[in-house]
Each structure stands twice: as C-alpha cells, then as structure tokens.
Amino acid sequence: xxxxxxxxxxxxxxxxxxxxxxxxxxxxxxxxxxxxxxxxxxxxxxxxxxxxxxxxxxxxxxxxxxxxxxxxxxxxxxxxxxxxxxxxxxxxxxxxxxxxxxxxxxxxxxxxxxxxxxxxxxxxxxxxxxxxxxxxxxxxxxxxxxxxxxxxxxxxxxxxxxxxxxxxxxxxxxxxxxxxxxxxxxxxxxxxxxxxxxxxxxxxxxxxxxxxxxxxxxxxxxxxxxxxxxxxxxxxxxxxxxxxxxxxxxxxxxxxxxxxxxxxxxxxxxxxxxxxxxxxxxxxxxxxxxxxxxxxxxxxxxxxxxxxxxxxxxxxxxxxxxxxxxxxxxxxxxxxxxxxxxxxxxxxxxxxxxxxxxxxxxxxxxxxxxxxxxxxxxxxxxxxxxxxxxxxxxxxxx
Amino acid sequence: xxxxxxxxxxxxxxxxxxxxxxxxxxxxxxxxxxxxxxxxxxxxxxxxxxxxxxxxxxxxxxxxxxxxxxxxxxxxxxxxxxxxxxxxxxxxxxxxxxxxxxxxxxxxxxxxxxxxxxxxxxxxxxxxxxxxxxxxxxxxxxxxxxxxxxxxxxxxxxxxxxxxxxxxxxxxxxxxxxxxxxxxxxxxxxxxxxxxxxxxxxxxxxxxxxxxxxxxxxxxxxxxxxxxxxxxxxxxxxxxxxxxxxxxxxxxxxxxxxxxxxxxxxxxxxxxxxxxxxxxxxxxxxxxxxxxxxxxxxxxxxxxxxxxxxxxxxxxxxxxxxxxxxxxxxxxxxxxxxxxxxxxxxxxxxxxxxxxxxxxxxxxxxxxxxxxxxxxxxxxxxxxxxxxxxxxxxxxxx
Numbered sequence: 001x002x003x004x005x006x007x008x009x010x011x012x013x014x015x016x017x018x019x020x021x022x023x024x025x026x027x028x029x030x031x032x033x034x035x036x037x038x039x040x041x042x043x044x045x046x047x048x049x050x051x052x053x054x055x056x057x058x059x060x061x062x063x064x065x066x067x068x069x070x071x072x073x074x075x076x077x078x079x080x081x082x083x084x085x086x087x088x089x090x091x092x093x094x095x096x097x098x099x100x101x102x103x104x105x106x107x108x109x110x111x112x113x114x115x116x117x118x119x120x121x122x123x124x125x126x127x128x129x130x131x132x133x134x135x136x137x138x139x140x141x142x143x144x145x146x147x148x149x150x151x152x153x154x155x156x157x158x159x160x161x162x163x164x165x166x167x168x169x170x171x172x173x174x175x176x177x178x179x180x181x182x183x184x185x186x187x188x189x190x191x192x193x194x195x196x197x198x199x200x201x202x203x204x205x206x207x208x209x210x211x212x213x214x215x216x217x218x219x220x221x222x223x224x225x226x227x228x229x230x231x232x233x234x235x236x237x238x239x240x241x242x243x244x245x246x247x248x249x250x251x252x253x254x255x256x257x258x259x260x261x262x263x264x265x266x267x268x269x270x271x272x273x274x275x276x277x278x279x280x281x282x283x284x285x286x287x288x289x290x291x292x293x294x295x296x297x298x299x300x301x302x303x304x305x306x307x308x309x310x311x312x313x314x315x316x317x318x319x320x321x322x323x324x325x326x327x328x329x330x331x332x333x334x335x336x337x338x339x340x341x342x343x344x345x346x347x348x349x350x351x352x353x354x355x356x357x358x359x360x361x362x363x364x365x366x367x368x369x370x371x372x373x374x375x376x377x378x379x380x381x382x383x384x385x386x387x388x389x390x391x392x393x394x395x396x397x398x
Numbered sequence: 399x400x401x402x403x404x405x406x407x408x409x410x411x412x413x414x415x416x417x418x419x420x421x422x423x424x425x426x427x428x429x430x431x432x433x434x435x436x437x438x439x440x441x442x443x444x445x446x447x448x449x450x451x452x453x454x455x456x457x458x459x460x461x462x463x464x465x466x467x468x469x470x471x472x473x474x475x476x477x478x479x480x481x482x483x484x485x486x487x488x489x490x491x492x493x494x495x496x497x498x499x500x501x502x503x504x505x506x507x508x509x510x511x512x513x514x515x516x517x518x519x520x521x522x523x524x525x526x527x528x529x530x531x532x533x534x535x536x537x538x539x540x541x542x543x544x545x546x547x548x549x550x551x552x553x554x555x556x557x558x559x560x561x562x563x564x565x566x567x568x569x570x571x572x573x574x575x576x577x578x579x580x581x582x583x584x585x586x587x588x589x590x591x592x593x594x595x596x597x598x599x600x601x602x603x604x605x606x607x608x609x610x611x612x613x614x615x616x617x618x619x620x621x622x623x624x625x626x627x628x629x630x631x632x633x634x635x636x637x638x639x640x641x642x643x644x645x646x647x648x649x650x651x652x653x654x655x656x657x658x659x660x661x662x663x664x665x666x667x668x669x670x671x672x673x674x675x676x677x678x679x680x681x682x683x684x685x686x687x688x689x690x691x692x693x694x695x696x697x698x699x700x701x702x703x704x705x706x707x708x709x710x711x712x713x714x715x716x717x718x719x720x721x722x723x724x725x726x727x728x729x730x731x732x733x734x735x736x737x738x739x740x741x742x743x744x745x746x747x748x749x750x751x752x753x754x755x756x757x758x759x760x761x762x763x764x765x766x767x768x769x770x771x772x773x774x775x776x777x778x779x780x781x782x783x784x785x786x787x788x789x790x791x792x793x794x795x796x
Contacts, residue, residue: 018525029521033514036545040513043549044506057546064542108442115438116431123427127416144462147434148455151441238636274678281679284784386682 027185028069035063035180039173052172055165062173067181071253072189072246074181078174079249080138085170088142089163091118092149096159099150111154115147122146133245190247190256193240194322197265200236200272201319203229204279205312208387211282212308215380216301227283233276240269255325268322275390282383300381303345310338311388318395335395342388345381425583426467433461433578437571450570453563460571465579469651470587470644472579476572477647478536483568486540487561489516490547494557497548509552513545520544531643588645588654591638592720595663598634598670599717601627603710606677606785610706613684613778614699625681631674638667653723666720673788680781698779701743708736709786716793733793740786743779 019026042048042056049056066077099110122139125131131139145166153159203226210227244262252258314334321328417424440446440454447454464475497508520537523529529537543564551557608625642660650656712732719726 015522015526019522025525026522029518032521032541033518036517036541037510037514040510040545040549043552044510049553057550060545060549061542064538064545112435112438112442116435119434120427120431123430124413124417124424127423128413140462143430143434144459147438147458147462151438151458152455154441155447235635237633277675277678278682280672280675281781281784284676284788382683383679386679390682 024185024187025069028187031180031184032067034184035067035177036060038180039063039176042172052165052169055169058166058169059173059176062170063177066174066177070187070189070192070246071181072243072248072250074177075249076246077137078178080135081141081170082174084135084138084141085145085167088145089149089167092146092153093160093163095150096153099153108154111150115150118146119143186253188247188250188253188256189243190250190260190262191254193243193247193262193265194256196236196240196243197268197272198319198323200233200269201315201322203232204272204275205315205319208279208282208308208315209312211279212304212380212384216297216305230276230279230283233272234280237269237273240266271390271393274393275387278383278387278390282380282387300345300348303341303348304381304384306341307338307345307384307388310334310341311384311391314338314391314395331395335392338388338391342385345385349381422583422585423467426585429578429582430465432582433465433575434458436578437461437574440570450563450567453567456564456567457571457574460568461575464572464575468585468587468590468644469579470641470646470648472575473647474644475535476576478533479539479568480572482533482536482539483543483565486543487547487565490544490551491558491561493548494551497551506552509548513548516544517541584651586645586648586651586654587641588648588658588660589652591641591645591660591663592654594634594638594641595666595670596717596721598631598667599713599720601630602670602673602677603713603717606680606706606713607710609677609680609684610702610778610782614695614703628674628677628681631670632678635667635671638664669788669791672791673785676781676785676788680778680785683778683781698743698746701739701746702779702782704739705736705743705782705786708732708739709782709789712736712789712793729793733790736786736789740783743783747779 039056039059042052042059052059062081066074066081068074068077095111095114099107099114102110122143126136126139149159149163149166152162156162206226207228207230210229214227244266247256247260247262250256250258314331317328317331317334321331437454437457440450440457450457460479464472464479466472466475493509493512497505497512500508520541524534524537547557547561547564550560554560604624605627608627612625642664645654645658645660648654648656712729715726715729715732719729
C-alpha cells in the first residue's frame with residue numbers, strides 16, 4: 001500500500017511540476033471549465049432553454065469538441081464546424097426532399113445510398129493533403145451533420161426545424177468558445193511559433209558554442225544541458241508544422257498581421273535543422289575515442305574558436321532580428337566577419353603540413369604526430385566550415 | 399472559366415493518383431460508408447429504433463468520431479470512449495443525486511461547480527504525458543459525458559434511463575466500429591510500423607551506397623531519388639511515435655503478439671536517425687565546391703567503397719532480420735567484415751602522409767597535392783567510420 005501511496009504521490013508531484021512550469025496550462029483548464037459552465041446556463045435558465053428548443057446539448061458538445069489550448073486551433077475548428085454544419089445541413093435537407101418524393105418504400109434506400117456515397121467521398125477528401133491541412137475537421141463534421149440530419153429525416157417530422165436548431169446551437173457554442181478563448185488570457189499560435197523559432201536559434205548558438213569550447217578547452221560537465229540544445233531543434237519539426245498551420249487562422253494580434261508569412265518560419269526551421277544535423281556530426285566527432293594530437297589542436301584552436309564565436313553571434317543576431325522583426329544591418333557585418341574567420345581557418349589548415357614537416361625534420365621521430373591524430377581536428381574544422389555555410393543559408397532564409 | 403476547369407481537372411487527377419497509389423485509402427472510405435449505413439439501420443428499422451429509445455444518434459455519432467484508418471487507432475478510441483462514458487456516467491449520476499438533495503435553489507450551483515471542477519481537472523490530465531499517450535481521447539469523452547449527463551439532470555426526469563441509453567448506444571456504435579474495422583480489410587498499425595522500419599533501413603542502405611559511389615565514380619543524376627532516401631528516415635519520427643502508441647492497443651495479428659515490444663521500434667528508429675544525420679553530413683561534404691585531389695581519392699576509394707558496401711550490407715541484413723523477426727548469424731559475420739573494412743580504411747589513412755611525402759620529394763613541386771585538397775576526402779572517410787560505428791548501434795538495438 002505504501003508503494004501505491006508513493007506512486008500516487010510521485011504522480012501528483014509530476015502533475016504539480018507541469019502546472020508550475022507552465023501556468024498557462026492551468027489557465028487553459030480553467031478556461032474550459034468556464035466555457036462549459038457558461039454554456040450550461042442554457043440548461044439552467046428557463047428562457048434560454050426554451051429558446052433553443054431543448055437542443056442545448058449541441059452547444060455543450062461543441063464547446064467540448066472545439067476548445068483547444070491556443071487561439072489558432074480553436075478558430076480553425078470553430079470555422080470548420082460552422083461552415084461544414086451549414087453545408088451538410090442544406091445538402092441533407094435536399095436529399096430528404098428527394099427521398100420523400102420517391103415514396104415510402106424507397107426512402108430508406110435513397111437516404112442510405114446518399115449517406116454511404118457522401119460519407120465515403122468526404123472521408124476521401126481527408127486524404128488529400130491540401131484539403132487535410134485546411135478542412136480536416138470540417139470534413140468530419142460534414143459527415144456527422146449530413147448523416148445525422150438525413151437519417152433523422154426518416155423519423156423526425158419537422159426536419160427543417162431540427163436542422164435549424166442544430167445549426168443555431170452550434171453557432172452559439174462556437175461563438176462562446178471564440179469569445180472565451182480570445183478574451184481570457186489568449187495563447188496565440190503565431191506568437192508561440194515566433195517564440196519557438198527565436199528560442200531554437202538561441203539554443204543552436206549555445207550548443208555550437210558549448211561543443212567547440214568543450215573540445216578545445218577540455219572542460220567537461222556543467223554545461224551539458226546547453227550543449228544538447230540542438231536536439232530540441234531536431235525534434236521540433238512536427239510542432240512547427242502544426243503551429244504554422246493553425247497560425248493562418250488567427251486574426252491580427254500584437255505585431256502579427258492576418259496574412260503574416262507563416263510559411264517563412266517553416267523555411268527558417270528547415271535551415272536551422274540542417275545546421276543542427278551538422279552540429280550532431282560535430283558532436284559525434286568530439287565524443288570519439290581516438291583523441292587528437294595536442295599540438296594540432298593548439299595550432300587550430302584560435303581560428304576554430306573564432307569561427308565558432310562569429311558563427312554563433314551571427315545566429316544570435318539573426319534571432320534578435322526575427323524577435324524584433326526588423327532588418328538589421330549588423331547581420332551583414334557579422335556574416336562578413338564570419339567569412340573572414342572561415343578564411344583564416346582555411347589558411348591555418350593550409351599551413352598544417354608545414355607544421356608537420358617541421359616536427360618531423362627538426363625534432364626526433366618520437367615527437368612526430370601521427371597522421372591519424374590530425375584527422376579528428378581536420379574533420380571538426382571542415383564541419384565547422386560547413387556550419388558557417390549553413391548559417392549563411394539561415395540568414396538568407398530570414 | 400477554362401482556368402477554373404483546368405484547376406478542377408488537376409485536383410481530380412491528384413485525387414485519383416492518391417487513390418491509385420494506395421487503394422487501401424479508398425477501401426477505408428468505403429468502410430466508413432458501410433459502418434454509417436449499418437448504424438443507420440437503427441433509424442430505418444422500427445424494432446431497432448424503439449429498442450434504443452430514439453437515441454440512435456449517439457451510435458451514429460460514435461461511428462463518425464471513432465472510425466480511423468487503422469485498427470490500433472480505432473481500438474484506442476473505442477476503448478477510451480467506452481471506459482470514459484461508463485466512468486463519467488456513474489460520476490454524473492452521483493453528482494445529480496447530491497445536487498437533488500441540496501434543494502431547488504442550490505441545485506444549479508452544485509451542478510455548475512462540479513462541471514467546472516471536473517472539466518478543469520480532466521483537461522489538466524491531458525497535459526500529463528503518461529496519461530496523454532494512453533487516455534487523451536478518453537479525457538475528452540469524460541468531460542463530454544459528465545457535463546452532458548450532469549447538466550441534463552436539471553431538465554430530464556428519468557436521468558438514469560438517459561445515462562443508460564447513452565451508454566448502451568455508445569456501446570452499440572463502438573462494437574459496430576470494431577467489427578467493421580477488423581473484419582473488412584484491416585490495416586494493422588503494428589504491421590505498418592514494422593514495414594516502415596524495414597523500408598527505412600533499406601532506404602538508408604541505398605542512400606549510403608548512392609552517396610559514396612557517386613563521389614568516387616563521379617557519376618551524376620539518375621539515382622538521385624535513391625540517394626535522397628535518408629530524408630524519409632529523418633522525417634518519420636512523428637509517424638513512428640504515433641504508430642507505436644496505437645499498436646499497443648492491437649490484439650495478436652499475423653506474427654505480432656499482443657505485447658509485442660513496440661517501443662523497441664522507436665529505439666531502432668532513433669539509431670537509424672542518428673545514422674541518417676551522418677549521411678546528411680556526408681552528403682554536404684560531397685556537394686561541396688572545393689574538389690578533392692584525384693590522387694588521394696584514388697588512394698582511398700578502394701577502402702572507402704569497401705566500408706560503404708560492407709556497412710550497407712550490414713544494414714540490409716538487419717532489415718532482413720527485422721523483416722523475418724529471427725536472429726541471424728550472418729549479421730555478426732557482416733559486422734566483423736565491416737570492422738575489418740574500417741580498419742583497412744584507417745590503415746590507408748595512416749599511409750597517406752607517405753603518399754604526400756613521395757609526391758613532394760620524387761616529383762616536381764607542380765605536382766604536389768595541396769593539403770586543402772586532402773581535407774574533403776579525409777572528412778568523408780572519418781564520417782564513414784562514424785557511420786559504421788552507428789550502424790553497429792543499430793545492430794545492437796535490434
């Protein structure tokens with residue numbers, strides 16, 4: 001029993017941590033509670049209840065199904081739900097009219113066939129990427145409303161009223177959701193995406209800094225968390241995609257207009273990821289067992305560290321530019337500086353053989369650095385050069 | 399108008415292609431249609447309609463909301479829906495009982511407060527990762543059913559019958575879904591995940607082959623598609639995660655048992671991705687502008703190509719092992735071969751300086767290969783060695 005108690009305690013502690021780390025999640029939970037309680041008023045207050053003809057359940061259901069943590073996703077679902085309900089409602093009324101003309105015997109067959117056909121077709125549209133990204137939820141609501149109204153037509157007498165009530169209650173539910181989500185501590189998807197991009201850039205710069213410094217100064221530990229930051233960049237593709245998708249639905253807010261170029265963020269994300277792949281390769285070459293010769297390391301460390309710091313300051317400056325959303329002239333200067341550092345590193349690499357020759361001729365054979373010990377450093381240097389090139393790609397994608 | 403016609407035509411053609419490429423999607427659409435038509439029988443046949451007391455709409459709705467393209471996702475939603483409906487139904491009846499004891503004036507407040515609290519709490523559980531992966535949909539249905547039954551209690555007289563009907567119709571809907579999804583051309587999530595893993599391994603081997611061969615033989619074009627295969631591996635994390643999540647819910651099918659170690663696939667996927675990062679770095683080093691010296695290339699090409707072919711044959715053999723799900727002895731042999739090839743490449747690298755020395759002393763200065771031209775080949779070689787090491791990680795994760 002004490003084991004169970006401990007488990008429960010751990011679970012509660014974890015839950016508390018989640019809430020404490022991101023209070024907005026807790027606020028979101030209260031927002032759901034608030035919206036549901038508001039919509040319950042349609043049951044509790046007689047005039048409201050009579051107004052919707054006892055169909056208040058649709059409004060309740062809409063709130064549960066449509067309410068998402070951020071504004072973009074909620075708007076996407078609300079608009080999809082309204083549009084699809086309208087369309088399906090009218091289509092179903094049309095089908096019912098045709099079916100009722102075809103006589104009592106054939107009515108179920110006409111309705112059944114139309115449900116089968118339209119449901120299959122609407123399901124198929126969910127597989128088409130361009131429709132899926134905009135109307136996935138709408139297609140589902142379309143199937144639901146259509147089959148619902150069309151089939152009910154067989155049992156319900158006043159079908160028009162039935163459809164009308166479903167549409168109006170869903171309208172009430174969605175508007176209530178939109179009001180609550182926008183008025184009470186809104187979480188804008190676009191802002192989140194913007195913040196994520198800036199944060200990821202900073203992480204990229206940090207881990208580039210961390211990796212190279214760790215290699216050349218042989219300091220271990222402490223900053224390991226910072227060094228691993230690039231992994232966030234690698235794994236954030238899915239969330240970027242969905243956020244960019246939802247951000248399209250958001251109205252102007254803060255410094256973002258309605259037609260803000262959200263797709264640009266995906267491009268920036270892709271170029272950041274291609275940079276992160278290189279950092280991953282860099283990391284692998286740092287953690288390798290075969291250590292490099294100290295003399296070579298020393299020879300290249302100045303220029304490598306310079307490339308590192310200029311590259312990461314380019315990334316940081318770009319992050320700053322994205323954050324403030326203005327063109328910055330410093331970026332061009334910094335890119336120039338970075339290219340200068342890369343050129344210097346290239347020159348240092350070119351002069352390596354002289355260093356080797358020197359050591360082989362002047363000193364005794366014991367002190368010779370074997371060629372194998374150069375390789376890791378050289379690999380690292382050329383990956384660094386590649387990273388600098390990819391950083392330029394990030395700059396141009398901004 | 400002709401432009402619009404062209405657009406529509408293009409759209410239809412694209413839709414047709416999607417269907418032709420994967421007929422199972424079309425079959426899924428017809429399955430949805432079939433399930434909906436079957437559940438419509440509850441409206442069309444008088445005894446069935448009377449049996450569920452006119453609440454057939456819940457069964458209809460369940461089918462639309464629960465039906466997913468693969469068995470795992472459908473089972474997940476079905477079981478979640480049933481379980482959550484039961485739990486929420488009983489809780490709501492309890493709350494209603496308490497509320498009705500507290501007098502007419504306080505009843506709405508008790509009900510409203512309980513809805514607010516429980517909805518907030520259930521929403522919060524959706525943020526806890528361990529619950530989200532198993533019961534995300536269930537939490538939503540819980541909120542829906544609870545608020546629904548509890549609030550309706552204020553207007554509906556026979557609340558017990560109401561809850562009972564909701565539960566039984568949802569039970570009918572889910573069982574119908576499960577029957578249709580399993581009996582009519584089932585698409586098993588586990589099988590998909592298994593196939594995806596094997597396919598990704600083959601793609602990895604292909605692109606490794608393609609990249610290195612292209613570099614050393616200077617052939618361009620044609621096989622570009624094969625060479626880019628590793629990008630599929632990079633981007634398949636999200637789908638692997640969700641498939642492994644749904645596969646847990648599937649019963650034994652084909653060669654997969656109920657408790658098949660699906661998480662193992664995620665580990666294999668992760669090690670494949672870490673290998674793909676290296677191939678990405680390799681690719682970047684191939685596409686670089688500064689070309690390497692032909693003599694060095696020739697010197698290393700034999701051993702590089704050997705590492706390449708032995709590594710990719712290890713990957714292919716592992717893919718075969720995973721496909722047939724048996725331990726293979728050849729893998730160990732092939733890994734040994736690969737390590738031998740890596741050792742050979744190391745030796746070739748070690749002998750590089752001699753080659754350089756030879757060229758500087760014996761021939762004239764014009765023919766000297768500048769150090770800068772060695773770097774790309776050396777980088778490539780050391781990345782290849784890293785790829786071989788990561789391939790061993792894949793082998794050990796299988």
